[in-house]
Amino acid sequence: MSSLPVNINYGSPASFRSALESYRRSRYLMANFIEERQRDSPPSHRSDPEACINPVDLEDALSDGAHTPSSSRSSSSEDGMMDNLRWDEDVIITPTQNLDSYQWNAPAVAPTEPLALGIPQERTPLIRKANSLSIPRTKKGYGSIEDKKKSKIRTKPPPKIRPLEPTQKVQEIAPVTHRPAGRSTFGQTLFNAIATLLGIGMLSEPLAFSYAGWGCGTLLLISYAWVTCRTAKILARFITTDPAIRTYADIGRKAFGKKSMPFISTLFCLELFTVTVALVTLYGDSLETIAPAYPSNVYKILGLIVLIPTVFLPLSWLSVASMLGIFSSILLIAVILIDGLSKKTAPGSIWDPQHTDFGIASFPKLGVSFGLFMAGFSGHVAVPGLARDMIDPTQFDQMIDTAYLIATTLYGVIGVAGYCMFGNGISEEFSQDLFSTPGxxxxxxxxxxxxLIITPMTKFGLTSHPMNTILEHTLGLDPHTNHRTHGYEEQVRCQTSFKRVGSIIQRILMTFLAVAVSIALPEFSSMVGILGSLFSFLLCVIGPIGAKIAVEKSFTKMDILVLLIGVAMASWGTFSVWYTQ
Structure with missing residues (x-):
């Protein structure tokens, strides 16, 4: 009889550490949403989820028995602290190390005759269950005559299996895999989902209401929340029904083929680069509000001193630092409510609201509001990681419904309060109005x-990490690429050094480019509008529904309606952002 599990109080240190580890793991999975697929083979080449046997390694193992599947984590991982956290990916088995470097905890079984492969003194490197042709040894003289007859039938020598040819596909053999189980509870996954949704788009909610008006703004906020919640469930269903799918990129590969990967990678890079530009703009504008002695462009340039080192920090540090963004979001919500309720007269008072409109301001501004509202729901890249890391994935729909309900409520509170306090004259970042309004x-x-100044600095490195990884892989600068030296250690060492130098230069240049674009396009609302109108619609609405139709080979009227409206709003919103410049 097994003992009952130990109850952990929500306020205990163990509960806090578990929640912290869950958050760090979710940030890590999101930051590596395409990195592992850039380095690993695509799922279409696998007959079993998440792991496969390389034909070259298998041939080596068959010849000398020196290799066997082992942990995929190499000792040269860029983040040594990840091993202490015991990420789920650590249990994925790939053929990279020797047998002595990995301990197999196989259950004890009765000795059986192994399946002969027809090769003298041959050992198989695959760990697998006993084949149905393998039978226990029986002693002579025991058992009935019928048993002996059955034994003779069962002990017929199995057909010889020829060795695997180098050109054979991996699917022809049984791969070794250990599908990692989720480790985050319902509450931890809910916290991670809310933390993903509450981003920089929150600051533009009052401005979005001023562009769309009370009527259209409320309709857009609720409809966007419903649509993106529905598409998040579609992405999660891909993860739970097909264990070979691990990331958003895998979903695109399965739905649209391998040829779609360059487009998906480019789309990811552009979205992440837009976010980094918006973070730099937010940092510079906030610092100018506090210290107006210098313009925001000067602070953006000086910020390079802090931003450049963050792109080289390990993910374990960046994931913890990004938690400041959650606390700053909660603090900002509390501040706007305290300020609005504590002041009794306009401007800046909820009790004495400024002039507002029920209808739209203009059609171009209405198009901009599409992107401003949608930017708050652009967290679908993290959905596959959240679904995979959940202990009970069947609760994902309930969890994501709760997360969207909370996030939409917070967005509504910020938008309504900010629009009432400052009316149609609200700034692009209403945080500037809070500081400049007396009382x-x-x-x-x-x-x-x-x-708001610290948050962009802590999120910059974590946001740019996947983009830098994709660029390094595309340019051939990935320093962690495996090499088969065959005696050319010195040459490989020089290549690795060259790649490391190239990687450093590439990351520094991308940081400079983000600052340069922020100086050239200083409007925060424009960056958020492009982020929402172009990238959020593509990744959060058009992409998931298109993948669903492509895989299922069927569609509903609602799918077509949402898809057409999404394409129209994305086009209208993107054009409006450039038109209003």
Whole structure:
């Protein structure tokens, strides 16, 4: 009889550490959403989820028995602290190390006659269950006559299996795999989902209401929340029904083929680069509000001193630092409510609201509001990681419904409060209005603004990491690429050094480019509008529904309606952003 599990109180240190580890794991999975697929073979080449046997390694193992499947984590991982966290990917088995480097915990079984392969003194490197042709040894003189007859029938020598040819496909043999189980509870996954949704788009909600008006703005907020929640469930269904799918990129590969991968990678890079530009703009504008002695462009350039080192930090540090973004979001919500309720007269008072409109301001501004509202729901890249890391994936739909309900409520509170407090004259970042309006608690507002300054710095490295990884792989600068030296250690060492130098230069140049674009396009609302209108619609609406139709070979009227409206709004919103410049 097994003992009952130990109950852990939600307020205990163990519960906090578990929640922290779950958050770090979700950030890590999101940051590596395409990195592992850039380095590994595509799922279409696998007959079993997440693992396969390389034909070259298998041939080596058949010849000398020196190789066997082992842990995929190499000792040269860029982040040594990841091993202490015991990420789920650590249990994925790939053929990279020797037998002595990995301990197999196989259950004890009765000795059986192994399946002969027809090769003298041959050992198979595959760990697999006993074949149905393998039978226990029987002693002579025991058993009935019928048993002996059956034994003679069962002990017929099996057909010889010829060795695997080098050109044979991997699917012809049984791969070794250990599908990792999720480790995050319902509450931890809910926290990670809310943390993913609450991003920089939150700051543009009041401005979006001022462009769309009360009527259309409320309709857009609710409809976008419903559509993106539905598409998040579609992505999660891909993960739970096909164990070979691990990332958003795998879903695109399965739905649209391998030829779609360059487009998906380019789309990911452009989206992440747009986010980095918006983070630089937010940092510079917030610092200019606190210290107006210098323009924001000067602060953006000086910020390179802090931003460049963050692109080289390990993911374990960046994931913890990104938690400041959650606390700053909560703090900002609290500050806007305290300021709005504490002040009784306009401007900046909820009790005495400024002039607002029920209808739209203009059609171009309405198009911009499409992107501003949609940017708040652009977290679908993290959905596959959240679904995979959940202990009970069957609860994902309930979890994501709760997460979207909470996030939409918070967006509505911020949008309604900000629009009432500052009306149609609200700034692109309403945090600037909080600091410039007299009558508020200056200390409280300064704390909120300092949080908005620190948050972009902590999120910059984590956001740019997947983009840098894709670029390094495309340019051939990935320093962790495996080499078969065959005696050319010195040459490989020089190549690795060259790749490391190239990787450093590439990351520095991308940081400079993000700052340069932020200086050239200083409007925060424009960056958020492009992020929402172009990338969020493609990745959160058009992509998931298109993948569903491509895989299932069927569609509903609702699928077509949402797809057509999504394409129309994405086109209208993107054009409006450039038109209003």
């Amino acid at each position: 508020y608690n200056e200390l409280l507002n300064k704390i909120a603004l300092y949080a």
